[in-house]
Amino acid sequence: MSTPIDLLIHGASGRMGQRLLALAPEHPGLRLVAAVARRADIPGVAPGLAWPAARLSETPAFALMVDFSLPEAFDGALGLALARGAAFVSGTTGLTPAQREALDAAARHIPVLWSANFSLGVAVLSDLVERAARALPGWDLDIVESHHIHKKDAPSGTALALGASAKAGGAEPRYASLRAGDIVGEHWLQFASAGERVELAHRANSRDIFARGALAVGEWLAGQPPGHYTMRDWVAAKALD
Numbered sequence: 001m002s003t004p005i006d007l008l009i010h011g012a013s014g015r016m017g018q019r020l021l022a023l024a025p026e027h028p029g030l031r032l033v034a035a036v037a038r039r040a041d042i043p044g045v046a047p048g049l050a051w052p053a054a055r056l057s058e059t060p061a062f063a064l065m066v067d068f069s070l071p072e073a074f075d076g077a078l079g080l081a082l083a084r085g086a087a088f089v090s091g092t093t094g095l096t097p098a099q100r101e102a103l104d105a106a107a108r109h110i111p112v113l114w115s116a117n118f119s120l121g122v123a124v125l126s127d128l129v130e131r132a133a134r135a136l137p138g139w140d141l142d143i144v145e146s147h148h149i150h151k152k153d154a155p156s157g158t159a160l161a162l163g164a165s166a167k168a169g170g171a172e173p174r175y176a177s178l179r180a181g182d183i184v185g186e187h188w189l190q191f192a193s194a195g196e197r198v199e200l201a202h203r204a205n206s207r208d209i210f211a212r213g214a215l216a217v218g219e220w221l222a223g224q225p226p227g228h229y230t231m232r233d234w235v236a237a238k239a240l241d
Contacts, residue, residue, distance in 0.1 A: 004031035005222045008062040008086075010077045011069030012045065013037035016091065019211035020066060021045060026212070029219045034059040062086055064222045066214050074099055078106055087222040088112045089214055093157050107228035111221050115231050116157030118213030122187070123231035125202050126165045132191055132198060133169025139191045139198075141171045146178040146186040154179070158187055 007024065011017045012035035021044055024032050035045045036059065040052040051059050056076055065081045067074065067090040074092050078099075081088040088110060090103075095114075106112050117123075133141065143166075145159040154177035155163075163173040171191075185204040190197055204210070217234045 002029070004029055005064050005219060006031055006033045006060075006062040007218070008034040008036065008059060008065045010036045010056075010065055010067040011073065011092070012042050012050075013039065014068055015207065016068035016211060016214075018043065019207055020068065020215065023208060023211050024215060027215050027219060030064070030215060033062050056080055064218050065089070066218050067092055068214070071095055071099065075102065078102060078112075081112075082106045082110055085110060087218065087224070089218040089221060090114045091116070091118060091210070091214060093153065104228060107226060109226050111224040111227055111229060113217060113221050113229040113231070113234075115217075116161050117185075118210045118217065118231065119202070119204060120213055120216075120235065121202050121209075122158060122162075123213075123235045125187070125200060126162055127232055127235065128200055129162050129189060130165040130169040132200065133166045133171035136191050136193070136198065137170055139171070139193045141166055141173045142176065142190045142192075143173050144176045144178070144188045144190075146180065146183045148182045148184070149179050151179060156185070156187075158185065162187060162189065 007030045009017055009020050012021055021035060024030055034051050035042050035049050036051045036053055036056055038053050040050045042050045064087045067077045069092050071094045078088060103112055103114055143159050143163055145156045147156060155175040159175055166173045184207060188201040190199050220234055221229060
Protein backbone atom coordinates (compact mmCIF):
# COMPACT_ATOMS: atom_id res chain seq x y z
CA MET A 1 0.00 0.00 0.00
CA SER A 2 1.42 3.40 -1.00
CA THR A 3 2.21 6.07 1.59
CA PRO A 4 -0.63 8.59 1.99
CA ILE A 5 -0.13 12.12 0.64
CA ASP A 6 0.25 14.71 3.40
CA LEU A 7 -2.57 17.24 3.00
CA LEU A 8 -2.94 20.83 4.20
CA ILE A 9 -6.39 22.42 3.93
CA HIS A 10 -6.26 26.22 3.70
CA GLY A 11 -9.47 28.09 4.53
CA ALA A 12 -10.61 25.26 6.79
CA SER A 13 -13.27 27.20 8.69
CA GLY A 14 -15.29 28.20 5.61
CA ARG A 15 -18.22 26.31 4.12
CA MET A 16 -16.05 24.44 1.64
CA GLY A 17 -13.23 24.01 4.13
CA GLN A 18 -15.59 22.33 6.58
CA ARG A 19 -16.80 19.90 3.92
CA LEU A 20 -13.22 19.13 2.90
CA LEU A 21 -12.41 18.28 6.52
CA ALA A 22 -15.50 16.11 6.84
CA LEU A 23 -14.88 14.18 3.62
CA ALA A 24 -11.09 13.83 3.68
CA PRO A 25 -11.33 10.53 5.63
CA GLU A 26 -13.08 9.04 2.58
CA HIS A 27 -9.73 9.29 0.74
CA PRO A 28 -7.26 6.78 2.22
CA GLY A 29 -4.61 8.14 -0.14
CA LEU A 30 -4.63 11.44 1.77
CA ARG A 31 -3.53 12.20 5.33
CA LEU A 32 -4.52 15.50 6.93
CA VAL A 33 -1.51 17.12 8.61
CA ALA A 34 -2.76 20.70 8.99
CA ALA A 35 -5.94 22.76 8.75
CA VAL A 36 -5.44 26.52 8.45
CA ALA A 37 -7.94 29.29 9.13
CA ARG A 38 -7.87 32.83 10.44
CA ARG A 39 -8.38 31.44 13.94
CA ALA A 40 -6.90 28.24 15.33
CA ASP A 41 -10.15 27.00 16.96
CA ILE A 42 -11.45 25.29 13.83
CA PRO A 43 -14.66 23.25 14.31
CA GLY A 44 -14.04 19.52 14.15
CA VAL A 45 -10.23 19.77 14.09
CA ALA A 46 -7.96 18.48 16.83
CA PRO A 47 -5.78 21.24 18.32
CA GLY A 48 -2.61 19.61 17.04
CA LEU A 49 -3.83 19.90 13.44
CA ALA A 50 -5.34 23.39 13.61
CA TRP A 51 -3.19 26.38 12.65
CA PRO A 52 -3.99 30.09 12.56
CA ALA A 53 -3.27 31.83 9.27
CA ALA A 54 -0.75 34.07 11.03
CA ARG A 55 1.46 30.99 11.54
CA LEU A 56 0.99 29.53 8.06
CA SER A 57 4.74 29.37 7.44
CA GLU A 58 5.19 27.20 10.56
CA THR A 59 2.88 24.39 9.44
CA PRO A 60 4.36 20.87 9.17
CA ALA A 61 5.57 19.36 5.91
CA PHE A 62 2.90 18.64 3.32
CA ALA A 63 2.80 17.46 -0.30
CA LEU A 64 -0.60 18.87 -1.27
CA MET A 65 -2.42 22.06 -0.37
CA VAL A 66 -6.14 22.45 -1.08
CA ASP A 67 -7.10 26.12 -0.82
CA PHE A 68 -10.64 27.51 -0.52
CA SER A 69 -10.05 30.86 1.11
CA LEU A 70 -10.22 34.54 0.15
CA PRO A 71 -8.21 36.53 -2.41
CA GLU A 72 -6.33 38.36 0.36
CA ALA A 73 -5.11 35.00 1.76
CA PHE A 74 -4.35 33.43 -1.61
CA ASP A 75 -0.86 34.88 -2.11
CA GLY A 76 0.46 33.48 1.15
CA ALA A 77 -1.03 30.06 0.42
CA LEU A 78 0.42 29.83 -3.07
CA GLY A 79 3.77 31.16 -1.85
CA LEU A 80 4.02 28.49 0.83
CA ALA A 81 3.09 25.68 -1.58
CA LEU A 82 5.76 26.95 -3.95
CA ALA A 83 8.37 27.18 -1.17
CA ARG A 84 7.54 23.63 -0.02
CA GLY A 85 7.44 22.19 -3.55
CA ALA A 86 3.87 20.98 -2.94
CA ALA A 87 0.99 20.50 -5.38
CA PHE A 88 -1.54 23.34 -5.18
CA VAL A 89 -5.30 23.03 -5.74
CA SER A 90 -7.44 26.15 -5.36
CA GLY A 91 -11.08 27.08 -5.66
CA THR A 92 -10.64 30.61 -4.29
CA THR A 93 -12.67 33.02 -6.39
CA GLY A 94 -12.21 36.71 -7.15
CA LEU A 95 -8.52 36.43 -8.03
CA THR A 96 -6.86 39.44 -9.62
CA PRO A 97 -4.98 39.28 -12.94
CA ALA A 98 -1.73 39.49 -10.96
CA GLN A 99 -2.74 36.46 -8.88
CA ARG A 100 -3.55 34.49 -12.01
CA GLU A 101 -0.14 35.42 -13.39
CA ALA A 102 1.39 34.18 -10.12
CA LEU A 103 -0.35 30.82 -10.68
CA ASP A 104 1.18 30.60 -14.15
CA ALA A 105 4.61 31.44 -12.74
CA ALA A 106 4.27 28.86 -9.95
CA ALA A 107 3.29 26.21 -12.51
CA ARG A 108 6.86 26.29 -13.82
CA HIS A 109 7.95 24.74 -10.53
CA ILE A 110 4.97 22.86 -9.02
CA PRO A 111 1.73 21.32 -10.31
CA VAL A 112 -1.16 23.77 -9.88
CA LEU A 113 -4.87 23.56 -10.63
CA TRP A 114 -7.41 26.33 -10.13
CA SER A 115 -11.07 25.80 -10.95
CA ALA A 116 -14.34 27.61 -10.41
CA ASN A 117 -16.05 24.22 -10.06
CA PHE A 118 -14.69 20.86 -8.88
CA SER A 119 -17.63 18.71 -9.99
CA LEU A 120 -16.75 15.79 -12.24
CA GLY A 121 -20.05 16.33 -14.03
CA VAL A 122 -19.24 19.98 -14.81
CA ALA A 123 -15.80 18.98 -16.09
CA VAL A 124 -17.45 16.56 -18.51
CA LEU A 125 -20.07 19.17 -19.40
CA SER A 126 -17.32 21.65 -20.28
CA ASP A 127 -15.93 19.21 -22.84
CA LEU A 128 -19.41 18.55 -24.27
CA VAL A 129 -20.08 22.29 -24.61
CA GLU A 130 -16.92 22.89 -26.63
CA ARG A 131 -17.68 19.94 -28.91
CA ALA A 132 -21.28 21.06 -29.39
CA ALA A 133 -20.13 24.60 -30.25
CA ARG A 134 -17.77 23.26 -32.90
CA ALA A 135 -20.48 21.03 -34.37
CA LEU A 136 -23.17 23.75 -34.38
CA PRO A 137 -21.55 26.83 -35.93
CA GLY A 138 -23.79 29.88 -36.06
CA TRP A 139 -26.30 28.60 -33.52
CA ASP A 140 -27.45 30.85 -30.68
CA LEU A 141 -26.15 29.87 -27.25
CA ASP A 142 -27.66 30.93 -23.93
CA ILE A 143 -26.26 29.97 -20.52
CA VAL A 144 -28.64 30.29 -17.58
CA GLU A 145 -27.27 29.76 -14.07
CA SER A 146 -29.14 29.60 -10.74
CA HIS A 147 -27.66 29.83 -7.24
CA HIS A 148 -28.68 30.59 -3.66
CA ILE A 149 -29.77 34.07 -2.70
CA HIS A 150 -26.47 34.88 -0.95
CA LYS A 151 -24.22 34.37 -3.97
CA LYS A 152 -22.91 37.77 -5.03
CA ASP A 153 -21.06 37.22 -8.32
CA ALA A 154 -23.08 36.94 -11.51
CA PRO A 155 -22.65 35.25 -13.89
CA SER A 156 -21.14 32.51 -11.76
CA GLY A 157 -17.56 31.45 -12.26
CA THR A 158 -18.80 28.10 -13.56
CA ALA A 159 -21.04 29.81 -16.13
CA LEU A 160 -18.12 31.90 -17.33
CA ALA A 161 -15.90 28.80 -17.52
CA LEU A 162 -18.55 27.01 -19.59
CA GLY A 163 -18.77 30.11 -21.74
CA ALA A 164 -15.01 30.00 -22.28
CA SER A 165 -15.33 26.40 -23.47
CA ALA A 166 -18.10 27.49 -25.85
CA LYS A 167 -15.93 30.32 -27.18
CA ALA A 168 -13.10 27.84 -27.75
CA GLY A 169 -15.55 25.98 -30.00
CA GLY A 170 -16.52 29.16 -31.88
CA ALA A 171 -19.77 30.10 -30.10
CA GLU A 172 -20.67 33.46 -28.57
CA PRO A 173 -22.62 32.79 -25.36
CA ARG A 174 -25.18 35.04 -23.67
CA TYR A 175 -25.70 34.81 -19.92
CA ALA A 176 -28.61 35.03 -17.49
CA SER A 177 -28.41 34.66 -13.70
CA LEU A 178 -31.03 33.75 -11.08
CA ARG A 179 -30.57 34.05 -7.29
CA ALA A 180 -33.20 32.29 -5.19
CA GLY A 181 -33.60 30.26 -2.03
CA ASP A 182 -30.87 27.76 -1.21
CA ILE A 183 -30.07 26.50 -4.73
CA VAL A 184 -26.58 24.94 -4.62
CA GLY A 185 -25.92 25.41 -8.31
CA GLU A 186 -27.65 24.80 -11.64
CA HIS A 187 -26.34 25.50 -15.14
CA TRP A 188 -28.49 25.12 -18.24
CA LEU A 189 -27.23 25.71 -21.77
CA GLN A 190 -29.33 25.98 -24.93
CA PHE A 191 -28.02 25.88 -28.49
CA ALA A 192 -30.83 27.05 -30.78
CA SER A 193 -31.32 27.33 -34.52
CA ALA A 194 -34.31 27.44 -36.87
CA GLY A 195 -36.62 24.59 -35.92
CA GLU A 196 -34.46 22.84 -33.31
CA ARG A 197 -32.67 23.17 -29.98
CA VAL A 198 -29.96 21.24 -28.12
CA GLU A 199 -29.97 21.51 -24.32
CA LEU A 200 -27.26 20.59 -21.83
CA ALA A 201 -27.60 20.92 -18.06
CA HIS A 202 -25.94 20.20 -14.73
CA ARG A 203 -27.58 20.41 -11.32
CA ALA A 204 -25.71 20.19 -8.02
CA ASN A 205 -27.72 19.03 -5.01
CA SER A 206 -24.91 19.19 -2.43
CA ARG A 207 -21.63 21.06 -1.93
CA ASP A 208 -20.10 17.70 -1.11
CA ILE A 209 -19.60 17.01 -4.81
CA PHE A 210 -17.22 19.97 -4.99
CA ALA A 211 -15.29 18.91 -1.90
CA ARG A 212 -14.99 15.32 -3.09
CA GLY A 213 -13.86 16.52 -6.50
CA ALA A 214 -11.20 18.83 -5.02
CA LEU A 215 -9.81 16.03 -2.86
CA ALA A 216 -9.80 13.52 -5.71
CA VAL A 217 -8.16 15.87 -8.17
CA GLY A 218 -5.63 16.88 -5.51
CA GLU A 219 -4.65 13.27 -4.94
CA TRP A 220 -4.07 12.95 -8.69
CA LEU A 221 -2.29 16.29 -9.01
CA ALA A 222 0.25 15.46 -6.32
CA GLY A 223 1.66 12.79 -8.65
CA GLN A 224 2.03 15.09 -11.67
CA PRO A 225 5.08 17.06 -12.84
CA PRO A 226 5.06 20.87 -12.64
CA GLY A 227 2.45 22.49 -14.86
CA HIS A 228 -0.85 24.35 -14.95
CA TYR A 229 -3.61 21.72 -15.05
CA THR A 230 -7.38 21.86 -15.51
CA MET A 231 -10.28 19.67 -14.42
CA ARG A 232 -10.52 18.45 -18.00
CA ASP A 233 -6.94 17.16 -17.73
CA TRP A 234 -8.05 15.12 -14.74
CA VAL A 235 -11.10 13.78 -16.59
CA ALA A 236 -8.89 12.77 -19.52
CA ALA A 237 -6.51 10.99 -17.16
CA LYS A 238 -9.41 9.13 -15.52
CA ALA A 239 -10.57 7.97 -18.95
CA LEU A 240 -7.17 6.36 -19.54
CA ASP A 241 -7.12 4.48 -16.19
